[in-house]
Amino acid sequence: MTSAPPMFPGFDGLMTLSRREGVDIRPTLLRVLTDLYVQAGSHTLDEEKQFVELTARLIDQVDDATRAAVRARLSIYPHTPRAILLKLNLRPVEPGQPMPLAQSIAPASAPVAPAPKPPSDAQMRMAASLPMQPKDASEISTMFFAASASERAQILHNLAETPLKPSARIPEARAARAMHILEMAAFAEDRDNFSRELGEALLLPHQIAEQVVNDPGGEPLACCAKALGMSSAIFQRVLLFLNPEFGTSVTNVYRLSRFYDVLSERSALIMVAAWRGAIVAATRAKYRPALYDDERHRARPAPAQARPSVQPDVDITRTTRNSGK
Numbered sequence: 244m245t246s247a248p249p250m251f252p253g254f255d256g257l258m259t260l261s262r263r264e265g266v267d268i269r270p271t272l273l274r275v276l277t278d279l280y281v282q283a284g285s286h287t288l289d290e291e292k293q294f295v296e297l298t299a300r301l302i303d304q305v306d307d308a309t310r311a312a313v314r315a316r317l318s319i320y321p322h323t324p325r326a327i328l329l330k331l332n333l334r335p336v337e338p339g340q341p342m343p344l345a346q347s348i349a350p351a352s353a354p355v356a357p358a359p360k361p362p363s364d365a366q367m368r369m370a371a372s373l374p375m376q377p378k379d380a381s382e383i384s385t386m387f388f389a390a391s392a393s394e395r396a397q398i399l400h401n402l403a404e405t406p407l408k409p410s411a412r413i414p415e416a417r418a419a420r421a422m423h424i425l426e427m428a429a430f431a432e433d434r435d436n437f438s439r440e441l442g443e444a445l446l447l448p449h450q451i452a453e454q455v456v457n458d459p460g461g462e463p464l465a466c467c468a469k470a471l472g473m474s475s476a477i478f479q480r481v482l483l484f485l486n487p488e489f490g491t492s493v494t495n496v497y498r499l500s501r502f503y504d505v506l507s508e509r510s511a512l513i514m515v516a517a518w519r520g521a522i523v524a525a526t527r528a529k530y531r532p533a534l535y536d537d538e539r540h541r542a543r544p545a546p547a548q549a550r551p552s553v554q555p556d557v558d559i560t561r562t563t564r565n566s567g568k
Contacts, residue, residue, distance in 0.1 A: 268430075270309040271483050271490060273301040277313045278479075281320045295324050302330055312493055375407050375513075380520025387514065388454065388463070395462045396502065399510040409512030410470070410519065413444060418471045426477055429485040437485060441467055445515055448522045455518075461489065461499045469503065469511035478503050 280286070280294050302310060314331045317323040328335045375383075387398055413421070421444035428437040434456055442452030445467055455463040461482065468478045479500055483490040490496060 268484070269301055270305045271487070273298060273305050273309060273313055275480065275483060276301075277316050281316055284322075286322060291322075291324050295326050298327060299330060302327075308491070375516055375520050377520045380517040383514075383517040384521035387517070388458070392460055392462065392498075395460065399462075399466070399506060399514070402513045403507045403510045405513070407513050408516065409509055410445075410516040412512070413471055415472075417444065422471055422473050422477060425471075425473075426481060429481040432484060432487065434485065445470060447515070447518055451518045451522065456485070459489075461495070462502065463514070465499060465503045465506055466511040466514045469506050469508055470515045472508075475500065475503060 276294070276298055286294070298313075302313070305313075310331070314333065317327060317331065318333050323333075325335045383398075383402075387395060390398060412418075421440055424440045425437055425444075428434075428440065438449065438452040438456045441447065441456065442449050445452075447455070447467075455467055458464065464481075465478070468481070473481075479496065482496050482499055
């Protein structure tokens, strides 16, 4: 197959993976190529020619669901090559004929601000001390993992305005190396190495890193990627490859991509700090230091035994002598 043009970054690595036995990434590869192609407003003749060469063969080799998704994307793109339109059974646009476009998406109305609620005890403790306390970190982590997608978005929006201290940014060189390793691990669908590298880069315990990677919603993974400074393009490729079941859903990938674009770095770094503090709280609870009187409180009280008392008018010498007879 012809080598990929510069507009398809990482294509060589994808093709290397596609040659491995038992790894079929052709459906995802076709989706990625299509998404990259339609992002540009125009293309040169060489780019169009190479796109036709790369996708024409893949269209015949993928499943019906992937073919339908690609067909839907290219049907509304005004610069889809004629050869690809014919291969997808789409009617080419004749010269001078206006291209039917989808209706523009109405701008979202401004959300109604909820009525202010009195701060809880945890919020008052957080406002009183900028560094996050382990107990508060544990509460935030537990609440975030248990929340729905809309609730998680609201939590992160609120965190950006709190006085909580976020974790420090990862050094640029370390973050760049981590993102390269994470992207390659995602291409190989190697979640174990992905979790390990994510935990080492962000100083997260392995159990938290695994929980982030295996979370079905994807918002925790978006927070970690934003904390590393990962670009939107790399994050989308990670979504497509890391979990094939998740990546094949256009709705999931699109929702998380929009979520990632509006996610603030501060909120992501605060969540990283919360996950670190949650482990500290769990460790303290597990290994609580013993107090000096713990043994006395844990011991079962024994019933008091009555000791015989000596009558004051009894002659002990006489009693002993009489008993010896």
